[in-house]
Amino acid sequence: MADMKDLADAIIKGDMKTAVEVTKKALDEGVEPQKVLNDGLVAGMGVIGKRFKANEVYIPEVLIAARAMKSAMEVLEPKLTEAGVEPVGKALIGTVQGDLHDIGKNLVIMMLKGNGFEVVDAGVDVSPDAFVEKARSSGAKLIGLSALLTTTMPAMEKTIQALRNAGVEAKIMIGGAPITQAYSDKIQADGYAPDAASAVDLAMDLVVA
């Protein structure tokens, strides 16, 4: 019998081979794809996420776990689709126009993926129009904007206006070193998070609630 605890452990250890094997075995044995996802993969990433928040492990270890999860997901995804299981949510994340800083944005993407989100990476230096276009083509329910320069913060406001004017209804969250909750309120974003771990909580609140 494939044990979901073994699967979660494989994710925690970043053991890609075992993660894929146990996933395959579980599916062969008829375990529901949803259960494999929640009790195996997401549970394992949850443990790593907690350890990271508690400063017990570092990002490289989280990334190794995330890669194991990704490999297992490749096996699991077709089954999830067959079973009609939707991802937690679909998000579109990018760095605003004029800004090339993307390490923070990439970490946010990684953490969202680890928590079951499907994420489209819009890249860097993304103009308001390009955000609108990508929001439409992806159908994302959540849009994340990142800015690290005081001189590109105004591009966030422009992007939000462009999205709203175009009738995009997705929730919008913002972040980056110079951003504050007050600024988020001012430009009428739906939320702000100071780091990648709290970005996940915020994303959950915004799309799942």
Added chain:
Amino acid sequence: MANTLKINKIENFLYGKAPSVVRCGREVEIGAGQVIPEINFTLPMMTIDDKNWCEVIKQYEEIIDGVLKRAVRLEVPQLLVEFETLPEMTNRPQWGLEITRLLADKMDRCYRDYGLKSALRLTINDVREFNRPPLMRSGKYWGNLCGILEGSAEAGADLIAIESTGGKEIGDEALVNCDVGASIFALGVLGARDMEFLWNHITDYCNRTGVVPSGDSACGFANTAMVLAEQNMIPRVFAAIVRVISVPRSLVAIRQGAKGPTKDCAYEGPYLKAIAGVPISMEGKSAACAHLSPVGNVSQAVCDCWSNESTQNIRMLSANAPTVSMEQLAYDCRLMNVAASEGIESIIRLRDWLSESDSPLDPQAYVLKPEIVLEISERIIAQDNPYEQSLEAARSATEVLKRDSREGKVKIKENELKWLDMIEQQLETLPEDEEQLIEQMLQRPEFRGKFLPAEYGI
């Protein structure tokens, strides 16, 4: 580069004094005995466009007026002003040059009216990565970069610097994965090759015009690592090792003719001073307005210029932030210079206090401790090319941290010790030969398409 250190004795490794002195601007002498404040500033939240341009100019006017007035009031003997362009100002060179002119004119007037000795450092921001993967040697962004460089003398810049980003396409990925081989590839292979090309170009221009080619910074690599470590994203020991790996890359600029002072955000500065004898600019506690660091005092121990890194032009209770920074730097430098005027024992005493107050507490501070800088520098220069030097830099930093944490000289957190072992294991697998490493890295699927080998002459 010669295989001996320019400074090889700890009693000669002093703040304010460098084997090669830089003379520039309005009677400024750097490394000749005095520590000089270097003030840096940036815009508050605002858009830079045609509509707003007058407002942008007003901001810089307000900044420099406030800063110069404060410097005169506090009788600052010599002042370095750094103007770092924002991307819009590099991409439209006439904008960057207009602000350069404005600052230079104000500094001229202040020299005439009040005798304030000063020099203006123009730091060009590297816009080449607006193309992804970046074109390093041609195309629109390279053209913009050259545009601002070529107008800099006429606009009144006394020194030129750049924070170049060659190799960063791999560097970011290397950092978040704590991949020491990829870090060495990013800095010691790609970075070093780009620096050779870029600095050859810059010094060629400087030789024609008399502007001083000052230095580059591994900010995009080693300071990113430091910020990531401050956020508990990566182990501090890794950030410390990356700092040392960045040394050979920054040395390339000097080999191509850069004279210093090296960039303030280049915390690798003490290594550059020991190895090449150039004066260095550093930042630490008085740059907390820009980013936090665990090296606030030790970074000052052997500096020649002392900087605030950057601060937005926003109002504080006393004055605008750049003026506040000016005051802080002025007092920092006064203290150091008065100690220096009492003689070498006083310099050494203050230097060692600065060093000892940080270095036992964090591996990143420890690798900046003057004694450790000399020990590792010696090993770096025994190697021939930037790749071998970077490999040696990583090996010696790892070894020193292991050795001295065992001896209780530097505190390393329990959950970081295993990282030192893991990094050591990674280092054992790296080839001695650069070509082999290049081969290995080109094979790695995650790096494919991230950078263009031909742009690095590969």
